Amino acid sequence: MMFGSFHQVKTRLMQTKPYVIFLAFFGTLLIIIGLVCYLSVFHSLINRIISERLIISEGSEMFEKWKQIPMPIYYQYYFFNVSNPLDIERSGAKPRIKEIGPFTYRSKWSKNSIKFNQNDTVTFREYKSLEFVPELSYGSDTERILTTVNGPLAVTLALLQKAPLVVRNIVSLGLSTITEGFFIKRSARELLFDGYPEVLTSFGPLLNPSIPNTKGRFGWLYGRNNTDDGLFTVFTGKNNLAKINQVDRYNGLNEISYWKKRSRCSRLDGTTDGQIIALGRDRSFHLFHPELCRTIRFIPIELALNSSNFISKTLDNNQIKFTVDRFTPDSNVLSSWDDYGGNSCYLSKLTPPRPELGDLLVNIRQRNQNQSKFSIKPFMRIKNGRIFFRSGVFDMSQCKYGAPVLFSYPHFLYAHPNYRENIGGMKPNESRHRFEMLIEPITGTSIRSYARIQINIYISKPPWISRFRNIPEIVFPVFWQELRAEATMDIIERINWALTKPFLYADIASYVIIVIGLLLVFLSGCFMLKNNFKSTQEKVTKSAKNNTIVEGKLHLEEYINNSIRLKSSNKNGINVGVINRENNGDSFQQISDIK
Known part of the structure; x- marks a missing residue:
């Protein structure tokens, strides 16, 4: 059972288009980067920049305030x-x-x-x-x-x-x-x-x-x-x-x-x-x-x-x-x-x-x-x-x-x-x-x-x-x-800006990165579902043509376990049947004819 599920997943991944895998991978990577930046990187970087501006060096902004207390x-x-x-x-x-x-x-x-x-x-x-x-x-x-x-x-x-x-x-x-x-x-x-x-x-x-x-x-x-x-x-x-x-x-x-x-x-x-x-x-x-x-x-x-x-x-x-x-x-x-x-x-x-x-x-x-x-x-x-x-x-x-x-x-x-x-x-x-x-x-x-x-x-x-x-x-x-x-109020405003604005902008940047990552993952999921749906529909159509359904329009009604329930309409009426998934292929069993 486990090996069968793994085989199915592997098969589906191989059938998935490369750009979908890229979107999923890149989106997940952005989510991780955004979380890491939000939790540590951006704040540590800002603290370091603030600290370096405090260094007493000739000609710096801090030097003038240190030289004569404002x-x-x-x-x-x-x-x-x-x-x-x-x-x-x-x-x-x-x-x-x-x-x-x-x-x-x-x-x-x-x-x-x-x-x-x-x-x-x-x-x-x-x-x-x-x-x-x-x-x-x-x-x-x-x-x-x-x-x-x-x-x-x-x-x-x-x-x-x-x-x-x-x-x-x-x-x-x-x-x-x-x-x-x-x-x-x-x-x-x-x-x-x-x-x-x-x-x-x-x-x-x-x-x-x-x-x-x-x-x-x-x-x-x-x-x-x-x-x-x-x-x-x-x-x-x-x-x-x-x-x-x-x-x-x-x-x-x-x-x-x-x-x-x-x-x-x-x-x-x-x-x-x-x-x-x-x-x-x-x-x-x-x-x-x-x-x-x-x-x-x-x-x-x-x-x-x-x-x-x-x-x-x-x-x-x-x-x-x-x-x-x-x-x-x-x-x-x-x-x-x-x-x-x-x-x-x-x-x-x-x-x-x-x-x-x-x-x-x-x-x-x-x-x-x-x-x-x-x-x-x-x-x-x-x-x-x-x-x-x-x-x-x-x-x-x-x-x-x-x-x-x-x-x-x-x-x-x-x-x-x-x-x-x-x-x-x-x-x-x-x-x-x-x-x-x-x-x-x-x-x-x-x-x-x-x-x-x-x-x-x-x-x-x-x-x-x-x-x-x-x-x-x-x-x-x-x-x-x-x-x-x-x-003074000028000093307080400068400190307030240094302690709030950079951190606020950093948090916003982290949120944007995370949201973009989530959108990419969501899009990759949508593309994957669409491709799976299209692949299944093509497979059902092909199987139906090889059996009794040769004319009319095929509609996928639902997929239950290993069977696909479908209906087709032609000039004689509506045929309802089930395609059973067998080890040696698909077989179509007609359930009823509706005139």
Whole structure:
């Protein structure tokens, strides 16, 4: 039975005309090609073309956007205004603060001194300028006066504790002559970029020769406007797109010099400005921030918050719609070394008060603490002569010439609760204070960034200086900043086109190929049926002529199993009969005559 069916199929194929076989074969081939293109080939090819256009090369379309970032960038600064400065100085009261801001500055970033190297890297300096935007600010940055901690005094007191005895005596004598106390009144612009005259800055080089000369002025960001962040060398992405915009060297070094060599902390990786980001296989990336003296690892928000509700966000505006992934720093970035061992290589340059003072120092310190009006919650520990802060802050003293400067998230978000309990007025809000970036995963383009950090200063006073004995030794917040960068509508439209139109056209092309293939297969089937019908009709006619039907018109009525029922009409009437398929040929059996 099986061999008979195979024989019949083989016979029919041999009888089928060549063009019918060609149509069937070519149609089937087109269907397969269309399916393969739809499932993988076209999309992979488009992704590759998009990726190659991201490569940093001189004269390319991408080069101009990389050279000068086209999206608007704003810095917003919020100061913590101290409400009870006299109570703090006189009786050690718990500090009460109120947030004042924002003071908004528009920033322009442009890369200069660009040099392409032979190892697929490019070297440059990125200059940044800031201009005040009054309509987006809380008053004028020159007229709004703020009450804040005296930064130079706090730094001097911290450095004084490990200075030689002769230097300590000279500086201590100078401190007794200053007119301002632990809190000062200055404008926002003076506190930030312009600086203000401060005699205490002259003590800096005396306490630490590596401290640069600021010509008698102090500002938290003094000298940072219209300047660059250093000399960067990054990979262009040529021959290895996974390394595009990754830092190879900073100021000529392949490590972060502040930390132990060849350690996890000194590893120089990540992108520079976060403009183009190559996501790793685990959907994470690193960002090197020279001002923070380290690399920060970013992970998807749902992993950081153990939730799937924040995995992505869809931009939908005027027919523009694509999905972006949301990232935030790894939760271990600000963990203490005892909470996360990977941070043990971030060693502090701060030291406890000089040990040679012995029990006298302890007694004086205890007496000073007893004079405070509130109970200070512990926020650090001392081990092997070094200070280690609890989770939630990062000690930058190693890269700030020994100054007790720490950074955290605004209002000590995610930090140990003791930091907030030592300051009245801290109100952390996750949606407002979280460091967050929105990345389009295919192109690696940063769509929106909210880089939010807070600058704090650790107040540590020598016990032998009685003038400031009532000041509580705490981590004092100074200000927090938000760097906001958002892609323009032009950039979004370009990304939307790149992510939708080519893929749409590719899908349409795949559909067309598949439909053409189906049509060819259908046509080949029709031709095959027609040929089979014609062949059968010719065979029936021939068989009928060899038997009783010699005149009239033959009509094929139906084909049942191995018999063909037919009828013929002639002058004598209608003859109805059956042709039986036999092994030795066909035989016609007349069933009836109709007159």
